[in-house]
Amino acid sequence: xxxxxxxxxxxxxxxxxxxxxxxxxxxxxxxxxxxxxxxxxxxxxxxxxxxxxxxxxxxxxxxxxxxxxxxxxxxxxxxxxxxxxxxxxxxxxxxxxxxxxxxxxxxxxxxx
Amino acid sequence: xxxxxxxxxxxxxxxxxxxxxxxxxxxxxxxxxxxxxxxxxxxxxxxxxxxxxxxxxxxxxxxxxxxxxxxxxxxxxxxxxxxxxxxxxxxxxxxxxxxxxxxxxxxxxxxxxxx
Numbered sequence: 001x002x003x004x005x006x007x008x009x010x011x012x013x014x015x016x017x018x019x020x021x022x023x024x025x026x027x028x029x030x031x032x033x034x035x036x037x038x039x040x041x042x043x044x045x046x047x048x049x050x051x052x053x054x055x056x057x058x059x060x061x062x063x064x065x066x067x068x069x070x071x072x073x074x075x076x077x078x079x080x081x082x083x084x085x086x087x088x089x090x091x092x093x094x095x096x097x098x099x100x101x102x103x104x105x106x107x108x109x110x111x112x
Numbered sequence: 113x114x115x116x117x118x119x120x121x122x123x124x125x126x127x128x129x130x131x132x133x134x135x136x137x138x139x140x141x142x143x144x145x146x147x148x149x150x151x152x153x154x155x156x157x158x159x160x161x162x163x164x165x166x167x168x169x170x171x172x173x174x175x176x177x178x179x180x181x182x183x184x185x186x187x188x189x190x191x192x193x194x195x196x197x198x199x200x201x202x203x204x205x206x207x208x209x210x211x212x213x214x215x216x217x218x219x220x221x222x223x224x225x226x227x
Contacts, residue, residue, distance in 0.1 A: 043202050043218035093214050102154035
C-alpha cells in the first residue's frame with residue numbers, strides 16, 4: 001500500500017547550523033508534496049510544498065528537494081533557530097486522492 | 113484571521129458517553145477533514161467532505177460519524193466513546209478537492225480523553 005515515512009525520528013542540531021529532514025514515499029503516482037511544522041500543543045502549519053514537475057523549491061530559509069527516481073523528499077532549514085524546534089511532517093497526495101497521507105514525523109531539537 | 117476553528121479544546125469522557133466535536137472554517141473552502149493524531153504518530157484521516165452535502169470515509173472511520181452542516185461547518189460525533197478513541201483530533205480544510213495543489217490547513221486541535 002501507499003506510505004510516507006521518515007528516516008530519523010529525532011534530529012538534534014546546534015543553533016545556526018543547517019538542518020536536513022528526510023522523507024521517503026512509496027507511491028510513484030504521488031505528484032504533490034508538503035512539509036508541515038507542528039509545535040507542541042498546536043496544529044500542523046504549512047511550511048512549503050512542491051509539485052512533481054519540480055526538483056527543488058525555495059522559501060524563506062527553507063528548501064525542499066524532491067528526487068522522484070528514489071522517491072525521496074527532504075526539507076532543508078538554513079541557520080536553524082530555537083523557534084524551529086518542532087515536529088516536522090511530510091505529506092503527499094496524488095491525482096484522484098482527496099486527502100493527504102502523512103508520515104510519522106521527525107522531531108527537530110535546536111541546541112543553543 | 114480565524115482560519116479553522118474547532119471546539120472544545122479539551123474534553124474528558126467516560127466510556128460509552130457520546131459527544132460532538134465542532135469545526136468551522138472561514139476561508140470559503142470546499143473540502144473539510146477530520147484527522148486523529150496519536151502519540152508519536154502522524155495524522156490519520158477519519159472522514160472527509162469534498163463539498164457541502166458529501167462525506168466519505170478515510171483510513172480510520174470506525175466509531176465515528178460526521179455531518180457537513182453547511183460549507184463552513186463539519187462536525188465529528190462519537191456515539192459511544194471508547195478508550196481507544198483517546199487522541200488529539202484535528203479539523204482541516206482545503207480549497208481544492210483533490211490531487212496536486214491540495215494544501216490542507218489545520219485547526220489547533222481537540223484533546224479528547226476517554227476513561
